[in-house]
Amino acid sequence: MSMRNSTVRAVNRLTARWAEAHGGDAGTVFTAAGVWPLLAPLADGAAGPARAELAEALGLPAERAAGAARELLAALDGIRGLRAATGLWTRADLPLETAWREQLAPGGHGALSGDAAADGKALDAWADRRTGGLVKRMPVTLTEGPDGTKLVLASALALKTQWLRPFSAWPREPSEGPWAGQPLQMLHRTTALPDRAAVAEGRQGAVTLLEVVGDTGVDVHLVLGEPGAAPGGVLTTGIAAVTRARPLTPASLLPEGRPGPGLTITREPALTPEPRLVVETPAFEVRAEHDLLERARLFGLAAACDDSRGHFPGVSSEPLAIGSARQAAVARFHAEGFEAAAVTAVGLAVGCAAPARPRYRTRRVEARFDRPFGFLAVHRASRLVLAAGWVSDPLPYEAPPEKTLEEKLREEEEAWAEEG
Numbered sequence: 001m002s003m004r005n006s007t008v009r010a011v012n013r014l015t016a017r018w019a020e021a022h023g024g025d026a027g028t029v030f031t032a033a034g035v036w037p038l039l040a041p042l043a044d045g046a047a048g049p050a051r052a053e054l055a056e057a058l059g060l061p062a063e064r065a066a067g068a069a070r071e072l073l074a075a076l077d078g079i080r081g082l083r084a085a086t087g088l089w090t091r092a093d094l095p096l097e098t099a100w101r102e103q104l105a106p107g108g109h110g111a112l113s114g115d116a117a118a119d120g121k122a123l124d125a126w127a128d129r130r131t132g133g134l135v136k137r138m139p140v141t142l143t144e145g146p147d148g149t150k151l152v153l154a155s156a157l158a159l160k161t162q163w164l165r166p167f168s169a170w171p172r173e174p175s176e177g178p179w180a181g182q183p184l185q186m187l188h189r190t191t192a193l194p195d196r197a198a199v200a201e202g203r204q205g206a207v208t209l210l211e212v213v214g215d216t217g218v219d220v221h222l223v224l225g226e227p228g229a230a231p232g233g234v235l236t237t238g239i240a241a242v243t244r245a246r247p248l249t250p251a252s253l254l255p256e257g258r259p260g261p262g263l264t265i266t267r268e269p270a271l272t273p274e275p276r277l278v279v280e281t282p283a284f285e286v287r288a289e290h291d292l293l294e295r296a297r298l299f300g301l302a303a304a305c306d307d308s309r310g311h312f313p314g315v316s317s318e319p320l321a322i323g324s325a326r327q328a329a330v331a332r333f334h335a336e337g338f339e340a341a342a343v344t345a346v347g348l349a350v351g352c353a354a355p356a357r358p359r360y361r362t363r364r365v366e367a368r369f370d371r372p373f374g375f376l377a378v379h380r381a382s383r384l385v386l387a388a389g390w391v392s393d394p395l396p397y398e399a400p401p402e403k404t405l406e407e408k409l410r411e412e413e414e415a416w417a418e419e420g
Contacts, residue, residue: 010059019235029389040069045314057300081216130156134341139326161214171397177371195250199260202237223374282394292325321351
């Protein structure tokens, strides 16, 4: 199933607003593609100010949101390498409106016992299973008692892609910047496709983008801004560029010199006439947990948090208000590929070669990511941003453990056996 352009634009709009709201320089990862399909059915069942606020956050009319979310989740689950799932859990004493439940995307409907510890274990097991172990806990706050958590709505996304061309890995210490002197797991690759690197102009200056192509139709774009540029500004420029809302200048059209952050273009002697793109970037793993209610207005949840009254008559005849809304996410970028996962949960409670002589001078494009940068995982066909984040602490280089004498002797015996 393909994705509607209007839905893709709406989800990307929420991604950009979330990126812009990211404060500070700390590493993070988040996916609006995991939040949006939960806000949509809530908007469909909401009334009054909560309905209007959710519709504004979604970027679609509330009456269209649930159907769009159902189509989006079906399309996401059809992307190779991406698993998408939703789940609904309710207390036995909560009456649900049949029309609302039928509007939900297909998924499991489980029971909440009211015992926070027991329910928490069941929800954690669901998160762990749906993300292949990348996210082991459901990010939800469960409350007990007659006015406790009555309903939990959750989504899980798990993405895994392999690079069409792997990187080589070896240690290097950046010579300047915040990572200077730290031995890092640096990834290196040389290709004949210089236009995988490009430059876009944003509000905070130039941004360099590097496209790393995956084998599942999902690519990862590394995004580097000017020194001192705020992460939110760098990411929003990158999002606009990869979604084609802002023009990109490919490396083949850039002048020689330093036309973008971390980008150097020169001429060099070579054996063949093809241009070269040389890439160096650190491996990274980023984990984050987000309390969506800390930015309640961004996600259209401010009015719905008021527990002095109910806000979701289309969900249940019992008055309900938002009790918690959180997301746990992880992203890993390594020599062979990229993995990302996110679990989002909303809880509702009662409210009230051999050397040769060079024959050519070719164009050499070098892209170096040796200070904090952003990343975007993008579905190639639809331009939907599946995950976004910021890398402030890349993976350090860890020397392999020294082999024991017994291991060395065994390897030597195996080598002699192969030769024999």
